[in-house]
Amino acid sequence: MTLRYAILGLLTYAPMNGYYLKKIFDTSINHFWSANLSQIYRELGALEHKGFVRSKVLPQDDRPDKRIYCITDEGKKAFAGWLEEFPETSVTPKRDEFMVRIFFGSKLDKEKLIGQFQKFIDEREKGKLYIEALQNESKTYSGLKNADKKLSEFEKSLKERCDDFSFEKEMPYWSFTLKRAVYTSDASIKWAKECIRELEKQP
Amino acid sequence: MTLRYAILGLLTYAPMNGYYLKKIFDTSINHFWSANLSQIYRELGALEHKGFVRSKVLPQDDRPDKRIYCITDEGKKAFAGWLEEFPETSVTPKRDEFMVRIFFGSKLDKEKLIGQFQKFIDEREKGKLYIEALQNESKTYSGLKNADKKLSEFEKSLKERCDDFSFEKEMPYWSFTLKRAVYTSDASIKWAKECIRELEKQP
DNA sequence: AGGGCCATGTAACCTGTTACATGATTGA
DNA sequence: TCAATCATGTAACAGGTTACATGGCCCT
Numbered sequence: 001m002t003l004r005y006a007i008l009g010l011l012t013y014a015p016m017n018g019y020y021l022k023k024i025f026d027t028s029i030n031h032f033w034s035a036n037l038s039q040i041y042r043e044l045g046a047l048e049h050k051g052f053v054r055s056k057v058l059p060q061d062d063r064p065d066k067r068i069y070c071i072t073d074e075g076k077k078a079f080a081g082w083l084e085e086f087p088e089t090s091v092t093p094k095r096d097e098f099m100v101r102i103f104f105g106s107k108l109d110k111e112k113l114i115g116q117f118q119k120f121i122d123e124r125e126k127g128k129l130y131i132e133a134l135q136n137e138s139k140t141y142s143g144l145k146n147a148d149k150k151l152s153e154f155e156k157s158l159k160e161r162c163d164d165f166s167f168e169k170e171m172p173y174w175s176f177t178l179k180r181a182v183y184t185s186d187a188s189i190k191w192a193k194e195c196i197r198e199l200e201k202q203p
Numbered sequence: 204m205t206l207r208y209a210i211l212g213l214l215t216y217a218p219m220n221g222y223y224l225k226k227i228f229d230t231s232i233n234h235f236w237s238a239n240l241s242q243i244y245r246e247l248g249a250l251e252h253k254g255f256v257r258s259k260v261l262p263q264d265d266r267p268d269k270r271i272y273c274i275t276d277e278g279k280k281a282f283a284g285w286l287e288e289f290p291e292t293s294v295t296p297k298r299d300e301f302m303v304r305i306f307f308g309s310k311l312d313k314e315k316l317i318g319q320f321q322k323f324i325d326e327r328e329k330g331k332l333y334i335e336a337l338q339n340e341s342k343t344y345s346g347l348k349n350a351d352k353k354l355s356e357f358e359k360s361l362k363e364r365c366d367d368f369s370f371e372k373e374m375p376y377w378s379f380t381l382k383r384a385v386y387t388s389d390a391s392i393k394w395a396k397e398c399i400r401e402l403e404k405q406p
Numbered sequence: 407a408g409g410g411c412c413a414t415g416t417a418a419c420c421t422g423t424t425a426c427a428t429g430a431t432t433g434a
Numbered sequence: 435t436c437a438a439t440c441a442t443g444t445a446a447c448a449g450g451t452t453a454c455a456t457g458g459c460c461c462t
Contacts, residue, residue, distance in 0.1 A: 002300045003449080009307045019413050032302035039450065041415060062459070064413040083304060083311055090301040090323045091330065093422085097205045098293040099235035099383070101286060104212045105376035108286055120293045127294065172401065173308035180302070180394045187390035191383045198375065206421080222441050242422065244443060265431065267441040296450085 001082075003035055004043055008079040011053060011071040018044055018067065028174065031131065031181050044069055052078055102195075110199055117192045117199075124185045124192075131181045204285075206238055207246055211255060211282040214274040220261075221247055221270065231377065234334065234384050247272055255281055305398075313402055320395045320402075327388045327395075334384045 010016065010024055018041045025035050047053045052075035058066040071079075098120065105113050213219065213227055221244045228238045250256045255278030261269040274282075301323065308316050 001448090002298070002303055006303050006306075009303075009310075012310075017413080018415090029303065029306060032297050032299040032306075034296045034298075034450095036451070037413095038415075038417095038452085042449095045415095060413090062412095064457080066413070080310065083307060084315075086304060086315075086319050086322075087300065089326060090319075091326055092299050092301070093237045094235050095205070095237075095422095096235040096295050097290060098295070099380050100205055100209050100212075100232065101289060102376055103209075103232060103235075103380050104286060105379070106372045107212075107215075107283065112287075112289075116289050116293075119289075123292060123294055169309045172405070173305055176308070176394075176398050176401075177302050177306050179397070180391065183390040183394045184387050187386040188383065191379075191386045194382070195379050198379075202375070204420090220441080221443090222439095237422095239423070240441095241424085241443075241445095245421090248443095263441090266439095267429080269441070298450095 002033060003039065004047065005079055005082045006033060006035070007040065007043055007047065008052060008071060008075055008082075011069060012076060012079060015068050015070040017058075017069065021069075027134070031127075031134075032177060047075070051075075110202070114196050114199055117196050121189050121192045124189045128182060128185045131178055131185070135175070135178050205236060206242065207250065208282055208285045209236060209238070210243065210246055210250065211274060211278055211285075214256060214272060215279060215282060218271050218273040220272065224272075230337070234330075234337075235380060250278070254278075313405070317399050317402055320399050324392050324395045327392045331385060331388045334381055334388070338378070338381050 006025075006029060007021060010021060010029075016024070018037065021040050021044075022035070022037050025033075025040075029035075044053065044055070048055055048069070051072060053069045053071055055067050055069045058068050060066060098116075101108075101116070102113075209228075209232060210224060213224060213232075219227070221240065224243050224247075225238070225240050228236075228243075232238075247256065247258070251258055251272070254275060256272045256274055258270050258272045261271050263269060301319075304311075304319070305316075
């Protein structure tokens with residue numbers, strides 16, 4: 001369900017094709033909700049079947065043709081409804097394989113485990129760099145905006161029909177999501193370092 | 204895959220039935236990997252099919268019969284192998300519906316959004332209390348140990364054959380997982396409070 | 407010459423979720 | 435008396451993952 005509404009939400013910004021939606025996912029939503037292409041195509045099909053989006057094929061000469069999706073009034077209504085009815089709980093079912101391995105950490109030798117914690121830290125540091133890059137990008141909102149520039153005239157005409165949209169309004173909310181990523185990364189790094197210290201002072 | 208090895212790992216502690224495995228999940232692993240009963244039963248069937256566990260029915264008079272699962276040597280080997288080959292990346296695909304809604308926050312009115320952030324905070328506070336309760340429990344390791352006491356004589360005899368196990372060895376690793384939960388909860392609470400403050404000072 | 411990007415899709419598979427079925431015992 | 439606990443499963447469904455198919459363009 002969430003993927004469905006994430007796609008609908010993105011389509012309220014501008015009409016897009018599946019491949020392009022995937023790009024947007026990878027550069028903005030990815031750090032709290034990832035999607036892969038086949039899933040997006042599948043979902044777009046389902047959305048069109050429901051009448052929440054409409055598609056047109058945009059022929060191209062040098063590139064494969066594109067299927068551009070535009071959100072319908074029903075789609076907008078469905079998205080608004082979904083946003084309105086926030087879930088009773090924000091606690092999401094956690095699936096963290098790394099933690100399962102740590103839970104059974106007594107069955108591994110210390111050096112290997114410390115190495116894993118170190119790898120864990122390195123990954124969060126890299127993750128932070130990535131997030132910080134996104135933050136800088138979003139300050140000039142080049143993310144979606146640059147992408148926007150690439151839209152063809154045909155797509156732009158569709159866009160004008162489909163939305164009244166300014167990036168400035170979205171900025172604070174996008175920043176919120178990025179900030180959380182930084183905070184939790186920091187917390188995880190601090191945690192892992194403490195774990196290493198504790199392991200090292202053990203006999 | 205992870206659920207499979209989590210079950211195998213728990214069965215290295217002691218032979219158990221599905222219902223009981225679920226209990227253990229709910230009181231220890233749940234906060235980083237949740238499982239539901241039907242999933243556990245399905246997985247136990249698959250594990251037995253693979254020869255990683257063996258089961259015997261334990262008839263009971265006042266209660267429904269139990270099917271007790273015991274890990275085999277192949278199962279132990281499989282589990283050890285899984286632990287050994289830590290994954291290349293500890294970055295798990297994130298699925299956080301709440302964040303998707305925040306991302307599209309501009310489309311909701313401020314009061315409602317603040318209310319949602321508040322609900323979010325309340326849930327993390329409750330989550331922390333839950334984790335702290337687990338931490339106190341695990342200091343006296345009453346969690347698995349009490350559960351252990353409830354094992355019947357039949358199960359205990361199986362247990363002696365199947366493992367050489369002391370809770371003291373596991374403690375630090377279980378504490379690690381709990382600590383991370385506290386740290387990330389704190390980070391999330393701090394984040395949400397800052398979001399609320401920012402929203403409130405907006406026009 | 408070879409890999410990555412553009413671009414769309416299908417099919418199979420794996421895993422997680424929800425609902426159903428059954429039924430005795432125990433505590434509030 | 436009513437809900438919860440104990441206890442095991444099946445079936446259907448929803449959603450995420452992986453592999454496959456196709457093929458031109460562009461950069462190194």
